[in-house]
Amino acid sequence: MILSVAFFVLVALAFFREYDSEWAPYEKHFRLILEQHNRIDDARRFSVGIKQIWNPEMGVVDRCVTCHLGYDWGSVLPASLPQPFTPHTALPYLEKHPFLRFGCTPCHGGQGWATEKVAAHTGGEHWDDPMISTEVAGRYQMTMGQMVQMRCNFCHRHDLSTQGMDQINLAKQLFKKKKCLICHTVEGKGGMVGPELTFHGDKSPELLDFSHVTGDKTMFNWDYQHLMDPGKVSPGTTMPTFGFKPEEARALTMMLLSWKHLTFPPQYIPSPIEVAPLQVVHLPAEAPNVPGAEDGRKLFQTRGCNQCHTIGAGKLIGPDLAGVGSRHPADWLRGWLADPSAMIRANPDLAKWPDEFGGIVMPNQNLTPAEINAILAYLQKV
Amino acid sequence: MRDQFLKLWEKLTWSWAPRSERESGEAIVQNLWLHWFPAKVARRSMSWNYSLYFGVAAASLFLILTVTGLLLMLFYVPATSEAYGDMKDLQFAVSFGWLLRNQHRWAAHGMVLVVYLHMARVFFTGAYRGQRFLNWIIGVILLMATLLLSFTGYLLPWDQLALWAVTVGTNIAREGPVVGDTIRYLLLGGTEIGQNALLRFYVLHVFILPVSVWIMFGYHMWRVRKDGGMAAIEPLKFARKAEPKQPSATKSYSLFGLTRGATVQVLSSTELEEKDLAFSSPDLTRRIVVVFLLVFNVTLLLSLLSNAPLEEAANPALTPNPAKAPWYFLWLQELVASTTIGIGSYRISGGLIGGIIVPGLLLGVLAVWPLFDRSPRSCEGVWFAPERRWQNITFAAITVVIILLIAVGLGIRGPYWRLYWPGQPWPQMPRVL
Amino acid sequence: MNTTRRRFLEFLGKGAVFAAFLAQIAAAGRALLPNVLYEPSKRFKIKRPDEYAQGYTFDANNRLFVIRNENTFHVISAICTHLGCTVQWRGQSQEFACPCHGSLYRADGTVIGGPAPRPLPWFEVTQAPDGRLEVDTGTIVPEGFALNAKKATA
Numbered sequence: 001m002i003l004s005v006a007f008f009v010l011v012a013l014a015f016f017r018e019y020d021s022e023w024a025p026y027e028k029h030f031r032l033i034l035e036q037h038n039r040i041d042d043a044r045r046f047s048v049g050i051k052q053i054w055n056p057e058m059g060v061v062d063r064c065v066t067c068h069l070g071y072d073w074g075s076v077l078p079a080s081l082p083q084p085f086t087p088h089t090a091l092p093y094l095e096k097h098p099f100l101r102f103g104c105t106p107c108h109g110g111q112g113w114a115t116e117k118v119a120a121h122t123g124g125e126h127w128d129d130p131m132i133s134t135e136v137a138g139r140y141q142m143t144m145g146q147m148v149q150m151r152c153n154f155c156h157r158h159d160l161s162t163q164g165m166d167q168i169n170l171a172k173q174l175f176k177k178k179k180c181l182i183c184h185t186v187e188g189k190g191g192m193v194g195p196e197l198t199f200h201g202d203k204s205p206e207l208l209d210f211s212h213v214t215g216d217k218t219m220f221n222w223d224y225q226h227l228m229d230p231g232k233v234s235p236g237t238t239m240p241t242f243g244f245k246p247e248e249a250r251a252l253t254m255m256l257l258s259w260k261h262l263t264f265p266p267q268y269i270p271s272p273i274e275v276a277p278l279q280v281v282h283l284p285a286e287a288p289n290v291p292g293a294e295d296g297r298k299l300f301q302t303r304g305c306n307q308c309h310t311i312g313a314g315k316l317i318g319p320d321l322a323g324v325g326s327r328h329p330a331d332w333l334r335g336w337l338a339d340p341s342a343m344i345r346a347n348p349d350l351a352k353w354p355d356e357f358g359g360i361v362m363p364n365q366n367l368t369p370a371e372i373n374a375i376l377a378y379l380q381k382v
Numbered sequence: 383m384r385d386q387f388l389k390l391w392e393k394l395t396w397s398w399a400p401r402s403e404r405e406s407g408e409a410i411v412q413n414l415w416l417h418w419f420p421a422k423v424a425r426r427s428m429s430w431n432y433s434l435y436f437g438v439a440a441a442s443l444f445l446i447l448t449v450t451g452l453l454l455m456l457f458y459v460p461a462t463s464e465a466y467g468d469m470k471d472l473q474f475a476v477s478f479g480w481l482l483r484n485q486h487r488w489a490a491h492g493m494v495l496v497v498y499l500h501m502a503r504v505f506f507t508g509a510y511r512g513q514r515f516l517n518w519i520i521g522v523i524l525l526m527a528t529l530l531l532s533f534t535g536y537l538l539p540w541d542q543l544a545l546w547a548v549t550v551g552t553n554i555a556r557e558g559p560v561v562g563d564t565i566r567y568l569l570l571g572g573t574e575i576g577q578n579a580l581l582r583f584y585v586l587h588v589f590i591l592p593v594s595v596w597i598m599f600g601y602h603m604w605r606v607r608k609d610g611g612m613a614a615i616e617p618l619k620f621a622r623k624a625e626p627k628q629p630s631a632t633k634s635y636s637l638f639g640l641t642r643g644a645t646v647q648v649l650s651s652t653e654l655e656e657k658d659l660a661f662s663s664p665d666l667t668r669r670i671v672v673v674f675l676l677v678f679n680v681t682l683l684l685s686l687l688s689n690a691p692l693e694e695a696a697n698p699a700l701t702p703n704p705a706k707a708p709w710y711f712l713w714l715q716e717l718v719a720s721t722t723i724g725i726g727s728y729r730i731s732g733g734l735i736g737g738i739i740v741p742g743l744l745l746g747v748l749a750v751w752p753l754f755d756r757s758p759r760s761c762e763g764v765w766f767a768p769e770r771r772w773q774n775i776t777f778a779a780i781t782v783v784i785i786l787l788i789a790v791g792l793g794i795r796g797p798y799w800r801l802y803w804p805g806q807p808w809p810q811m812p813r814v815l
Numbered sequence: 816m817n818t819t820r821r822r823f824l825e826f827l828g829k830g831a832v833f834a835a836f837l838a839q840i841a842a843a844g845r846a847l848l849p850n851v852l853y854e855p856s857k858r859f860k861i862k863r864p865d866e867y868a869q870g871y872t873f874d875a876n877n878r879l880f881v882i883r884n885e886n887t888f889h890v891i892s893a894i895c896t897h898l899g900c901t902v903q904w905r906g907q908s909q910e911f912a913c914p915c916h917g918s919l920y921r922a923d924g925t926v927i928g929g930p931a932p933r934p935l936p937w938f939e940v941t942q943a944p945d946g947r948l949e950v951d952t953g954t955i956v957p958e959g960f961a962l963n964a965k966k967a968t969a
Contacts, residue, residue, distance in 0.1 A: 553898045
């Protein structure tokens with residue numbers, strides 16, 4: 001008898017939980033809003049139920065619109081309506097991204113499948129694609145409008161510059177100006193001193209070393225802090241400190257994180273707006289043979305010196321080293337090879353030197369004394 | 383009109399609520415569902431204290447699993463491109479989808495636990511002796527089938543939890559000598575866990591294994607009748623001083639003509655006294671319904687309180703940290719992770735030792751244990767008979783070790799397989815944003 | 816017919832049926848072992864030799880490491896031999912570490928510690944006619960294998 005009553009109660013609870021959904025009150029409220037704004041016919045036709053935007057081509061199943069019912073009513077309902085009813089902000093490019101084709105999550109992130117607020121916005125413990133909210137953007141000192149541009153670049157990666165994506169446009173300019181491709185490979189072009197960046201956004205955060213990163217262990221933090229001070233995040237790295245401003249590093253981080261594998265049908269690929277021209281990158285030439293300095297020549301090539309310096313082929317990142325043995329005494333060269341930054345600090349007349357080379361200081365290569373000797377022997381003969 | 387309805391109702395339900403001893407007897411013979419019970423059953427067999435009704439609970443859970451499973455099949459497509467999305471739909475979009483899935487999962491966990499408890503009860507009451515040995519073997523097979531059902535079902539959501547739990551499991555299979563690789567190839571339908579594996583596990587999980595379990599369950603029940611009833615009656619028989627009457631050579635039931643014997647009613651009615659017996663309908667049937675209701679309520683309550691987990695979509699390129707097997711296999715994973723032996727430069731894989739040899743040995747010993755039980759027959763059907771003390775202690779000790787290993791795997795193993803005591807926070811795992 | 820001949824013919828008949836029955840079961844079993852797999856090919860091309868930096872490069876898609884030493888190459892699997900997790904390369908300590916159960920391997924794939932039963936296998940790597948490196952994860956080569964890549968520039 002007790003069990004039967006308990007049974008009844010539990011089933012009743014189940015029904016209660018099912019029908020006490022988060023979204024139903026919002027939908028009923030929206031009907032009221034429609035009536036208040038004199039859309040009687042629409043209010044009458046409005047039916048309460050889970051709504052979704054489904055586009056299998058893009059893999060979009062977005063139930064955000066179950067609560068965010070005002071998204072398409074921008075021409076009728078005021079922008080002052082509280083969330084979740086607020087109509088979508090009128091943006092110049094919305095026409096090119098119709099809701100029924102793109103849904104919400106391609107631009108905003110989040111868990112489209114969900115019909116509950118927390119699950120939809122942050123996704124919970126097992127969802128690594130949170131909605132780009134004011135709170136998430138605020139963690140990295142950005143506005144939502146700035147951080148969303150990261151997702152724009154998922155598709156607009158190959159544009160040279162895109163309207164409405166000022167942060168990403170800045171990042172693309174910096175990428176070209178600082179010649180990142182000298183050391184990194186992107187889409188088949190570039191150098192191999194640093195890791196390939198073509199699909200940097202797909203890399204797993206768990207494979208990164210966070211021991212020198214402050215704050216939350218996020219890939220954004222790692223990339224940002226690495227860009228600001230490579231030597232601190234990756235001790236012993238040959239990546240120079242470029243002296244980026246924080247906003248520049250943030251923009252670059254967003255661009256890097258936007259480089260992901262995304263497959264969508266050709267009709268979704270945007271026609272490139274001023275396609276980024278293929279940057280011409282010289283593959284480092286073989287260092288010239290010099291009798292009696294084979295060890296040094298090998299080191300010159302395997303330690304990456306030839307990524308930044310040519311011998312007889314002109315300035316690259318750093319100066320052409322042909323004849324450098326006659327321009328600087330052995331001791332000077334030895335000191336430079338050991339610690340370039342210390343040399344600049346010690347010699348005031350070298351202070352302006354980095355300006356000739358795009359503000360880049362030669363990073364410390366962490367050479368052993370034996371290696372320095374060998375390279376020195378080679379350089380004195382070229 | 384009302385009279386006609388009442389008459390119909392009477393016709394349909396009389397056998398469930400018999401009003402006389404004659405009706406009780408008739409109920410068993412005339413009702414399909416009740417025909418597998420004897421007309422009369424020993425009170426001791428029916429007692430709550432004796433069997434704790436674990437077997438009935440296990441069967442109830444299996445019924446719940448079958449029904450919820452059948453309904454879930456209407457929402458699930460065993461394709462790697464669809465499976466995860468279907469799980470998300472069940473979580474958010476299907477009315478009562480959360481209830482279906484939660485109840486299915488809780489009943490599954492519950493069944494593994496209850497089947498084990500049932501086996502423990504049978505062991506502690508020494509109810510596997512003599513002619514009941516065959517039923518014991520069937521029970522062991524049912525235990526394995528339960529674990530396999532749970533394992534195959536685990537893969538179906540196609541999330542990280544599913545993919546990697548099955549990766550661990552099938553890599554252990556590969557360590558089996560000689561045929562290990564072929565078995566893994568057969569199980570997965572390939573060398574990787576992909577669409578073929580999902581489909582094979584699905585067919586195993588929704589048809590091959592459940593049907594086998596239902597058939598074996600039927601046989602398991604039939605054996606109880608054939609063995610004269612539950613072992614609880616053995617002390618009653620033992621206590622009787624009078625000579626048992628000769629059973630009359632009337633009908634005999636057999637399976638493919640392989641077993642022989644007189645009907646159970648004939649046997650038990652000659653060996654047990656009237657005062658020890660009660661009518662199956664309504665006494666036993668009522669208790670079974672009570673147990674079913676209790677079990678159903680528990681699964682409902684748990685479903686309301688706790689949601690079945692669903693992790694990120696399966697990603698073969700990223701191993702979650704830590705990657706854990708389902709709880710009932712965690713003790714095996716602990717063994718596997720710690721039993722790799724190095725003899726000189728030759729290493730014997732923990733997968734072989736902890737994953738195949740140890741559980742294989744345990745299962746084998748479990749299966750043949752009744753043959754080596756030399757305690758007197760008076761121990762049958764008695765809880766914790768003193769003569770069987772060492773056997774009971776061994777069983778209990780092994781159970782405790784298994785529980786401890788599971789507890790370690792559940793609560794103490796953290797990322798990188800390091801140990802984190804309760805209260806010690808896990809290191810924050812890196813995220814993207 | 817006399818009885819022995821009858822018995823023999825009976826035996827033949829039952830035997831034939833039984834054998835055919837067995838053969839059908841064997842056929843069902845054989846059908847379950849696939850002949851074609853919808854899995855990526857075990858033999859595939861990776862990049863050109865000069866597109867790899869010196870030292871250890873992790874190929875996440877193919878779960879392997881490409882190791883370059885001047886102009887010689889070899890490829891080591893990144894799949895832990897214990898239970899299949901992806902190992903990580905620690906450049907500082909020059910070893911492979913598996914996050915799942917703590918297996919540790921030296922730079923050449925041999926086991927230092929943890930539950931791994933076998934060293935990380937080396938896959939055969941050759942140079943395809945178009946100059947790209949080609950890996951065969953179905954062929955394991957002994958340690959010490961090295962491919963001298965032609966037209967590889969430093």
